[in-house]
Amino acid sequence: MPGPDILAATEQILSAFTPERPNLIPILQAVQGKLGYLPRSAMQAIAGYLRIAPVDVYGVVTFYNQFRLNPPGKHSVKVCLGTACHMKGGYIALDAWQRRLGISPRQTTPDREFDLDTVACVGCCTMAPVTVVDGKPEARVDPTRVDGILLSFGREPPAKDQK
Amino acid sequence: MNPINPAPAFRELRDKAGAKLRRLKDGKTVIMVGAATCGRAAGALDVLRAFRDEVKKHNLDCPVIEVGCLGHCYAEPLVIIGKPGWPPVAYGYVNPVIAERLVNEFILGDNPCPEFVLAALAPNDLLPSFQDFPRARYERKIILQNCGLIDPSDINDSIANGGYSALAKALALPPQKIIAEIQKSGLRGRGGAGFPAGQKWQACRDAQGTPKYLICNADEGDPGAFVDRALLESDPHGIIEGMLIAGYAAGADRGYIYVRAEYPLAVERLQIALRQAEDYHLIGSHILGTDYSLEITLFQGSGAFVCGEETALIASLAGQPGLPRYRPPYPAVKGLFGQPTVVNNVKTLAYVPRIMANGADWFRGIGAADSPGTAVFALAGKIVNTGMVEVPMGTTLRRIIYDVGSGIPKGKKFKAVQIGGPSGGCLPESALDLPVDFDSLQNAGAIMGSGGMVVCDEDDCMVEMARYFLEFTRRESCGKCTFCRLGTRQMLEILTDFTLGQGKLADLAILEKLAGEVGAGSLCALGRTAPNPILTTLRYFRNEYEEHITLGRCPALMCRHLIAYYILPDKCERSCDACVGACTVEAISPDKKRIKVIDPEKCVKCGTCLPACPPQYNAIVKLSPPSEVPCK
Numbered sequence: 166m167p168g169p170d171i172l173a174a175t176e177q178i179l180s181a182f183t184p185e186r187p188n189l190i191p192i193l194q195a196v197q198g199k200l201g202y203l204p205r206s207a208m209q210a211i212a213g214y215l216r217i218a219p220v221d222v223y224g225v226v227t228f229y230n231q232f233r234l235n236p237p238g239k240h241s242v243k244v245c246l247g248t249a250c251h252m253k254g255g256y257i258a259l260d261a262w263q264r265r266l267g268i269s270p271r272q273t274t275p276d277r278e279f280d281l282d283t284v285a286c287v288g289c290c291t292m293a294p295v296t297v298v299d300g301k302p303e304a305r306v307d308p309t310r311v312d313g314i315l316l317s318f319g320r321e322p323p324a325k326d327q328k
Numbered sequence: 329m330n331p332i333n334p335a336p337a338f339r340e341l342r343d344k345a346g347a348k349l350r351r352l353k354d355g356k357t358v359i360m361v362g363a364a365t366c367g368r369a370a371g372a373l374d375v376l377r378a379f380r381d382e383v384k385k386h387n388l389d390c391p392v393i394e395v396g397c398l399g400h401c402y403a404e405p406l407v408i409i410g411k412p413g414w415p416p417v418a419y420g421y422v423n424p425v426i427a428e429r430l431v432n433e434f435i436l437g438d439n440p441c442p443e444f445v446l447a448a449l450a451p452n453d454l455l456p457s458f459q460d461f462p463r464a465r466y467e468r469k470i471i472l473q474n475c476g477l478i479d480p481s482d483i484n485d486s487i488a489n490g491g492y493s494a495l496a497k498a499l500a501l502p503p504q505k506i507i508a509e510i511q512k513s514g515l516r517g518r519g520g521a522g523f524p525a526g527q528k529w530q531a532c533r534d535a536q537g538t539p540k541y542l543i544c545n546a547d548e549g550d551p552g553a554f555v556d557r558a559l560l561e562s563d564p565h566g567i568i569e570g571m572l573i574a575g576y577a578a579g580a581d582r583g584y585i586y587v588r589a590e591y592p593l594a595v596e597r598l599q600i601a602l603r604q605a606e607d608y609h610l611i612g613s614h615i616l617g618t619d620y621s622l623e624i625t626l627f628q629g630s631g632a633f634v635c636g637e638e639t640a641l642i643a644s645l646a647g648q649p650g651l652p653r654y655r656p657p658y659p660a661v662k663g664l665f666g667q668p669t670v671v672n673n674v675k676t677l678a679y680v681p682r683i684m685a686n687g688a689d690w691f692r693g694i695g696a697a698d699s700p701g702t703a704v705f706a707l708a709g710k711i712v713n714t715g716m717v718e719v720p721m722g723t724t725l726r727r728i729i730y731d732v733g734s735g736i737p738k739g740k741k742f743k744a745v746q747i748g749g750p751s752g753g754c755l756p757e758s759a760l761d762l763p764v765d766f767d768s769l770q771n772a773g774a775i776m777g778s779g780g781m782v783v784c785d786e787d788d789c790m791v792e793m794a795r796y797f798l799e800f801t802r803r804e805s806c807g808k809c810t811f812c813r814l815g816t817r818q819m820l821e822i823l824t825d826f827t828l829g830q831g832k833l834a835d836l837a838i839l840e841k842l843a844g845e846v847g848a849g850s851l852c853a854l855g856r857t858a859p860n861p862i863l864t865t866l867r868y869f870r871n872e873y874e875e876h877i878t879l880g881r882c883p884a885l886m887c888r889h890l891i892a893y894y895i896l897p898d899k900c901e902r903s904c905d906a907c908v909g910a911c912t913v914e915a916i917s918p919d920k921k922r923i924k925v926i927d928p929e930k931c932v933k934c935g936t937c938l939p940a941c942p943p944q945y946n947a948i949v950k951l952s953p954p955s956e957v958p959c960k
Contacts, residue, residue, distance in 0.1 A: 189647035190630055194589065228649035228806075230631030231589050247551035248746060248782045249708035251796050257934045261912060264932075285633060285800070287590055288554030290708035290782070291401035291715060292369040300592065302369035308912040308934045322912075 247286030334616035338496035378424035396562020398476030401715035420446035475562035494681035513688035519673030535668035550749030553780030570677030633804035652852035695721030699765035748777025751857035753864030812855030815846035892954035899947035910940030
């Protein structure tokens with residue numbers, strides 16, 4: 166694991182903040198923004214800097230949906246499960262993503278190409294069902310569109326008509 | 329304190345802004361692309377690029393501007409072209425090809441391309457205008473006034489459209505007078521509970537202790553609501569101005585905007601707006617030359633629904649997990665870092681400058697007696713004109729859904745409207761003539777909430793709807809109160825059983841009892857209102873529950889475990905393979921006679937085959953319960 170890199174990046178971010186508890190969430194956001202997730206060593210460094218128990222940092226990290234404890238994939242897929250998306254079949258889209266990527270929400274594909282997650286609501290209810298792909302909201306994502314999006318990343322859907 | 333008149337400083341600012349804007353826009357054709365998140369999802373950025381490319385190609389001097397959301401989200405991507413000599417014209421469903429044509433034919437030529445016109449913004453003899461739409465008769469835009477019409481990333485545009493003039497007016501008054509004015513206006517908090525805003529400010533002002541804080545609650549976590557997002561993306565300066573006035577009145581020294589990290593564009597536009605306001609000395613110290621100072625910090629929430637609750641939000645701002653606490657003491661007395669704190673919703677703050685500019689009597693003159701002003705709703709779901717609407721309080725649901733929203737698409741029947749997100753409820757057709765205001769909705773079992781309004785048609789299952797919201801509240805429960813933590817879980821399990829066809833009639837009574845107890849035994853609004861979707865669906869759609877339980881049948885044909893897809897053999901066309909190609913899991917194959925058959929073992933009930941079947945055959949149906957499928 167690239168230990169020194171994680172610590173160096175964390176230290177660099179910490180130097181921009183004063184060591185006060187109210188800065189905890191902005192620090193976590195900045196570290197995750199840089200590393201893509203919150204490795205254990207980074208959380209320990211943050212706890213040391215703020216002079217709080219590591220478990221307090223862990224408690225905050227696991228309380229909020231935004232933070233993740235495993236490295237993300239190259240592309241991020243976030244399926245919106247807001248009311249309008251749900252009524253228009255967001256869960257069906259989620260199924261399709263799970264099927265095609267072979268992973269569950271909050272996981273990353275073994276080749277680290279894609280990570281899958283759900284989001285409570287991105288506020289694009291008029292375009293339901295929505296999936297946010299690499300930060301870009303995609304309107305009206307049904308299973309066929311899932312295949313289309315994956316195809317645009319060079320990932321072919323499983324071949325049909327094989328018997 | 330000797331009052332210093334802020335008017336001269338503001339006048340100088342306004343002249344400067346006006347001059348800057350004139351240099352940018354005067355005498356030129358201006359292209360405005362609606363590029364809020366909803367527009368972007370529909371492809372607004374491609375349209376924007378197409379306009380920029382085309383303008384560059386022809387060497388035209390016309391600014392192409394990203395604006396916010398006009399509210400007509402159903403027609404996104406939306407573009408407004410303001411050409412001298414023409415009324416500004418809005419185009420809907422624009423794509424890059426249309427963009428190219430608009431530049432060539434309307435901007436270079438004189439053909440407004442009526443085939444793409446949604447409506448002109450002002451009445452004229454040539455083109456239909458928004459005033460001709462039925463919704464224009466019922467809409468009354470106060471806080472949405474500037475949305476989609478000004479450049480949210482240019483403070484000059486905001487100032488030229490009246491921005492910060494109410495601040496200048498307010499700063500010339502003693503704070504007590506502002507509070508009196510807001511109290512007289514009857515403004516109630518738009519965060520959901522409808523608490524009088526002026527009373528909150530007064531409590532903070534009266535409370536002992538400095539510093540005092542003002543927090544703008546932009547943690548719009550309700551699934552189905554997006555008004556705060558659209559406001560922040562479309563008119564961020566309006567919110568900042570509201571914060572400055574509220575902060576001045578309540579005696580706050582520091583301001584925070586607590587905005588969801590799930591709204592990256594809102595965050596970006598707020599950051600720009602804050603920087604510009606700082607440059608113009610509208611925030612910081614000695615605002616407009618007066619003795620009043622307010623710093624505003626942007627804080628990104630990290631995705632916990634409960635943080636919309638003010639005490640949880642305050643804990644989160646302090647770097648803690650967002651657990652709510654018992655009130656009193658109310659935050660206005662003891663809030664952030666133990667200091668007096670006002671927490672106001674984005675929409676509440678957006679009303680403040682309008683009230684200060686036009687007076688309390690003007691505001692009181694709009695809407696209902698006990699709920700003055702307007703209600704802003706995010707219309708979504710099974711409704712023709714999805715988008716954002718602003719109507720006077722007291723407008724009936726029927727008017728909003730049928731006249732403003734143009735009714736239910738595809739000739740389907742209206743079934744229910746879900747108002748107020750997980751804290752709200754589902755109202756049936758019989759409630760359609762209910763005037764919408766804080767109190768009437770509460771009596772019907774729903775709440776105004778954050779303005780989410782999701783319309784359900786006959787294809788939506790109310791049991792599933794209740795289950796969905798319980799899944800949400802169960803996941804988002806912070807776990808502090810036992811009733812909320814375990815009660816939501818138990819209720820979810822019962823509801824899940826119903827949707828799987830495994831419920832018992834006796835469960836209904838348990839569910840009702842639990843719902844009452846979770847509501848009574850929880851500390852914050854999340855738990856107190858979590859049973860609302862259950863209670864309202866039980867109240868208005870009990871027969872649907874009973875059908876799930878006794879017949880194992882989902883009348884709306886929605887619950888996946890209670891339906892099966894079936895291809896009618898006598899309707900299936902042998903030479904057509906559309907459904908076979910569409911099926912995402914290869915569950916459909918032709919039999920010996922080339923009639924298509926669905927393998928129930930493989931079918932995931934995604935519904936992709938249904939629209940794939942050509943309408944002239946219309947051979948695929950949903951059946952419930954699955955045992956309805958004829959055996960071979």
